[in-house]
Amino acid sequence: MTKVVKIRKGLDIHLKGKAERVKRTIALSDEIGLSPESFPGLKPKVVVREGDRVKAGDALFVDKMCPDVRFASPVSGTVTAVVRGERRKVKNVIVKPDAAQEHVDFGVKDVESLSGGEVVEALLAAGLFGYINQLPYAVTTTPKALPKSIFVSALRDKPLAADFEFELIGNERDFQTGLTALSKIAKTYLGIGRRQGSECLRRAKDVEVNIFDGPCPAGNVGVQVNHLDPVNKGETVWTVEPTAVIFFGRLLNTGRVDLRRTVAVVGSEVVKPAYADIMIGQKISTLLEGNVTHNGGSLRIINGNVLTGAKCTADDYLDAHASELTVIPEGDDADEFLGWIMPRLGQYSTSRSYFSWLAGGKEYALDARVKGGERHMIMSGEYDKVMPMDIYAEYLVKAVIAGDIDKMEALGIYEVAPEDFALAEFVDSSKLELQSIIRRGLDMLRKENG
DSSP states (O other), rough: OOOOEESSSSOOBBBBBBOOOEOOOOOOOOOOOOGGGSTTTOEEEOOOOTTTTOBSSSEEEEETTEEEEEEOOOOEEEEEEEEEEEGEEEEEEEEESSSOOOOOOOOOOOGGOOOOHHHHHHHHTTTGGGGEEETTTTEEETSSOOEEEEEEEOOOOSSOOOHHHHHHOOOOEEEEEEEHHTTSSSSSEEEEEEEOOOOHHTSSSSEEEEEESSTTTOHHHHHHHHHHSSSOTOEEEEEEHHHHHHHHHHHHHHSSSSOEEEEESSSSBBBBOOOEEEEETTTHHHHTTOOOOOOSSSSEEEEEEEETHHHHHSBBOTTTOOOEEEEEEOTTTOOOGGGSOOOSSOOOOOSSOOOGGGOOOOOOOOOOOOOOOOOOOOOSTTTTTTTSSSHHHHHHHHHHHHHHHHHHHTTTGGGOGGGGHHHHHHHHHTTOOOOHHHHHHHHHHHTTTT
């Protein structure tokens, strides 16, 4: 019998610009860029040079610390640039796609006959293993970090999040193959939402299906781990984004690396919010051309979700893990008389400072302003209202700021990821960049533990 997990704490933020369940046709861009920054914790070593020819599935870079973990080119073509930033940090490896695509043939495999070790070897050979993350540390994992369990969350419930059920249409066989493959490695949990009715999700084979009923962030894989199989010191759990499960299934069913995914182009400044089937690393300008407003103000383009994504420009490339591309107003042209003290109905507030809370599920067009500067941390319990995890969030943040590793461990840092603090960051009256703070703490702990 499917277990239902009730989530009481959290916050659903209703924003304008949710994608309609239709797909726009977007041609493959003339450049595809794969960024090592899409894979947290990775120390990349580029294994191609400008001018090299690659097929889809050939490695563009590997993990210096574990060279067996390769990262496959999404397309066949010519490597045109290896873009580096400060201290020669690799920002992007750019490939100009061929008109006719060629793929490395890794061979069709019968997933039922594979062992867990053979599944890992197949993913390593094809350059897809790096799409698996791990707790603790919320980083790209390695085959050395054997998991006690694997978690896949098919529930996306952040503001303007893409609907995975819509992406799943036509990919059901590959998704099930991917789940079966993961189950060969360790016990696999699939988390879905109460409103998700897809038979492929509700009747998934070889995994334990759990229904999460509650507000955002019930879909966060960290929340699901916390409720079902918490991570203790010395333990490892793998987490896999549901689209990556489809990638794994395609590899085993076809013998090819196929990194096409369905992305939602969303936000209040998008003229026609909708979905598009595109390749990982697609140039962002091709998704926005002719489909954003020009209202006189500047726009904030977010590579990913509005709560957890990164600020980018139209010349950047879609993040390998991004299921959304979001466009909202920057807010640098806003001029409000009397600021927050003016009573109003059209502004969103989590603390009921405005009467807008009476409007129920009204959708808002929020901009990118922080509306205040960083200040002393207020121990008000506001984080706990939106974090359904069994941790003392405020004390954990203070321990990270203080650099107290013993306290960080005691307060549960092993089972959190930066995204688990996204809502707390949104409601934080101290205006702290909580996700960056937690990332810093996780990196500190990982370095300390070697």
